[in-house]
Amino acid sequence: MDQNYVQVLIDTITKKEETLRKILEITKQQEVISKQDTYASEDMEKTLNEKEIQISRLNYLDEGFQSVYDRVSSEIRNHIDVYKQDVLVLQDKIRICTEIGNEIMVLEERNRNRFNTLFSKAHTDYSTVKSKASVAQNYFKTMNNSKVMDAYFVDKKQ
Secondary structure, eight states: OOHHHHHHHHHHHHHHHHHHHHHHHHHHHHHHHHTSSSOOHHHHHHHHHHHHHHHHHHHHHHHHHHHHHHHHHHHHHHTHHHHHHHHHHHHHHHHHHHHHHHHHHHHHHHHHHHHHHHHHHHHHHHHHHHHHHHHHHHHHHHHHHOOOOHHHHHHHHO
């Protein structure tokens, strides 16, 4: 087996780490958005689009890594002494990627809870405004439909 395959694995896992760090940064931006009093839809949409691009890249890297690993895994296991240093580098990179992935998951859960609270509050505020508008509209309808009879009573007395 050529040493280049192992280097491809190391390069791929390094790119995966970089991509995960970008996703972590985007998730932190979403956390800032979730802490705002009002929902910033444009900012959120921008971060979601950026995150979607990075997730697509991450999936592409995962597929490539798995493909190469499937091709060379038996060779690495059979000659572990030759690839020991490279395997240690890969293990370290995988550990780092796992830690970043866990951090992303924790932030995502926190953000999800904050956004649920934010959306719930916005829905309640909208319902209250809608209810007040409905009451006001019914009042004006009632007032417009009522007929003033004061003149009739005045004329009858005479």
